[in-house]
Each structure stands twice: as C-alpha cells, then as structure tokens.
C-alpha cells in the first residue's frame with residue numbers, strides 16, 4: 001500500500017496496518033536504484049528531459065486503471081525559476097499522453113491545481129520529522145481548479161520519487177478535505193531509505 005519493498009511480496013507492510021498512509025494505492029516502476037535512479041538524476045539535474053518519456057512509459061505500464069484526474073507535485077516557483085523547468089511537468093505531460101493513448105476514458109490533467117504556498121527547504125538530508133515540519137502547509141489547492149477536484153471519486157498524484165511519503169501525504173490531506181474519495185500515487189521510484 002505504501003509501496004515500500006518488503007522481503008516477501010505483500011499488500012500491506014506492518015507500518016501500513018498500524019499507521020495507514022492517506023493514499024489508497026502507490027504505483028511505482030521500482031526502487032530508487034540503478035539504472036532508474038540514474039535516469040531520474042539526468043532528468044532532474046542535467047535537464048535531459050527526453051528521459052521523461054521513457055520513464056513515463058515504464059510507469060504507464062504499471063497502471064491498470066488510470067484515475068480520471070491526474071495531478072502533479074509542483075516545485076516552488078523560485079526553485080522553478082532557478083532550475084528553469086519542473087521535471088514533474090515533463091513527467092506528468094508524458095504520462096498523460098501515454099495513458100490517454102491507451103484508455104478510452106478521458107483523463108483530466110491539471111498540472112497547475114496544486115501550488116506551493118511557501119519556499120520549503122530542500123528535503124534532502126532531513127529526517128522524517130524534520131520533513132513533516134518543513135512541509136507543514138507548504139501546499140495549496142488552486143481555487144481555479146477546486147470545482148474539478150471537489151468530491152472527485154478517483155484522483156492520481158504524480159511525483160518523481162517518493163521517499164518518506166510526507167510530501168504526497170500532505171497533498172492527500174488537502175484533497176481529502178475537498179471530498180476526494182480515492183487517491184493513487186504514481187511515482188517512478190519508491191526510496192525505502194532517505195536519499196542523502
């Protein structure tokens with residue numbers, strides 16, 4: 001459920017049973033390790049955006065019944081300006097194309113529905129607790145798209161790498177407050193240990 005690798009394949013790990021995550025299903029291509037981690041780094045830090053298509057195609061293969069609404073995690077605009085692009089937008093756009101080619105059900109892609117409300121410190125090097133504090137009220141749902149999210153039965157949220165899950169969890173809470181019923185997390189990698 002949380003997507004963490006377990007020794008034997010299982011639906012829910014111990015953590016999910018005692019403290020279930022606020023999402024319903026996490027779908028990923030694999031663990032954060034080579035060769036996947038290399039492609040993600042090239043996409044993120046070397047602007048090799050063409051990797052977004054390949055990664056999105058791999059992820060799309062894992063998704064049996066796509067959610068009718070697709071959202072993606074934004075970068076803060078200042079970091080966005082500095083980096084010049086948002087790798088999540090490329091991933092989300094490519095994933096959206098892969099999924100719509102395959103399914104008959106129209107998918108509503110809302111890349112600007114989630115906005116960052118404040119500059120958050122880089123998550124790297126922070127422990128789980130510090131991450132949670134760092135992310136507190138870091139996101140807002142854009143009022144423009146609220147009507148499209150209100151009481152939605154099924155929404156998917158895309159992020160490139162899910163580590164502790166605190167970023168996606170924060171957004172899940174916002175979506176559930178708006179009556180969203182089921183939230184799937186789509187990510188390229190699930191990193192069981194924090195990436196330092």
Ligand SMILES: [Zn+2]
Pocket residue numbers: 001002003004012013014015016017
């Ligand atoms: Zn779990």
